Amino acid sequence: MSELTLLLIRFAYLAVLWIFVLSAVSVIRSDIFGARAARQEAERGTARRPRGRAAKKAKPRRGDPTNVTIVEGGQSGEVVSLAQAPLLIGRGSDAAIRLEDDYVSTRHARIASNDDQWYVEDLGSTNGTYVGSTRITQPTTLTLGSQVRIGKTVLELRK
């Protein structure tokens, strides 16, 4: 094989190597922008609806839960407003709903909303979070009156 061919092959291979590296970088780049596009789309989506998120916050719909009530356990009767959602539940000092319960982890679970639904998400607790009688493994929607059990405490969404 002639010297020239070998030289061409050598440069062609280096080119292929760098094309691969650069396309990997460009996939990462489009990953960032792709995510942003999705968010803009979501914003446009809410803008199209006249009752956007801000409007809804000011004037909650009828039938939307407004607070979390502890219905069972040592602190039963306590009421926490949903206005500062997402709410962190746990034994730690930074938790919005602080439970003095040995079966509760420091950062146990979180109650949050996505525009029109409330859900609870377990944050990797030791004893788990239960909605109804099932231990949840992924964020689960809450409706009025569905009971969330964390350790010995039962919480409920109320109007």
Place this chain on the structure above:
Amino acid sequence: MSESAFMGFVHRRRRGAELFLLVLSLVVGVGAYACVGIGTEGKVPTDIIRYGGWLTLLIVACHVTIRLTAPYADPVLLPVVSALNGLGLAMIHRIDHARNTDYASSQLLWMTLGVVLFIGVLWLLRDHRRLQAYTYTSGLAAIVLLLLPLVPGVGREVLGARIWIQVGGLSFQPGEVAKLLLVVAFAGYLVVHRDALALAGRHVLFVDLPRGRDLGPILVMWLISLGVLVFQNDLGSSLLFFGLFLVMLYVATERPGWLVVGTAMFIGGAYAGYLAVAHVRVRVEGWLDPFGHASAAFQLIQGMYGMAWGGLVGRGLGEGSPYLTPLSWSDFILPSFGEELGLTGVMAIILLYALIVERALRTALVCRDAFGKLLAVGLGVVFALQVFVVIGGVTRLIPLTGLTTPFLSAGGSSLVANWAIIALLLRVSDHARRPPPEMLAAESDDADATQVVSLR
């Protein structure tokens, strides 16, 4: 910190992009094999279809597994790994050809095993948080694995380091798997105790010292592993574990003081090692003045001549003479690339490693649970440190210590362990990038069924 990501930030699946990159990565890997054939024998090797087909089959199997079990996983990790692995195979084949050895086919066999493990991890481990339950189990397993080479009959000493075990005809370096287990153990322990580590304790100078009972278990685990490694003369791995421990402690507690203490400990330990251990002194002298210690630093000098001969664009695959360097197919595979692909190629390879680390840290940032964050950081740091130690060593940035170059070096244990690490990273990133809750309506009809508190 992840709240904004959680609410309005949607990741796409990007499986198509992954496929596109995979095709390119196969062009890189199989192309290197073809170039080696052309460079050494003047023709494309005859078994390229068999080789290329097998490589494609393995990579497609990985891709399909990801599509089925981790559809939101990071799209860049697998292609980068596949390209690195292909490059490594081609270079090992090239050196085999010159030295009449046969490391390449066993490397391909190990890669197949690695891919099987990769697929197994993704199929069996559907949620990385499950690993948190095995914190102490994996810590213990890591220590047992590290101790295995010291057991007479099983352990074997190669090139002054007693880090191998041999069972039947197979030899294995258990330390490679131990590093994966240690990351799991550290992450599981720190995620539970990080508040106590960061907040409870006394303030000494400018560092908050945690209470002994919080730091104790992890310190013991870490000291045992370090002690074993020092006893086995495995400097590279002890450096790796030390750095890993330090960075994970820093990330978990958010106290920069740990880095100050750790660096001071490292400098003290390294100096003591230099004074006390002859082995270390040889390495440091070879690093500071290789040409003054030409017999001890022969390998390093050969590697540097190779890289200099390669220059900016290299000699071309199969046209240099990297086989003159001892261990040019394992620890010194990077100078081999430097000779045949030049600075241009080595920069691409280092960039590929940087991409792996970047994706791991990115995963940690996006991840929603603390255990996943620590796990991803730990795995990323293992990669970063390992690449830094070995590439820094062969390029004379730091003293040379033996460690494998991930995915490139010949060495089955390291290859298999690294495939498992990538599988774990993909599992965490799938979890992290999955869009926020697909709203599952909770069953409320059985709300008055008996509720059972699981007490442990």
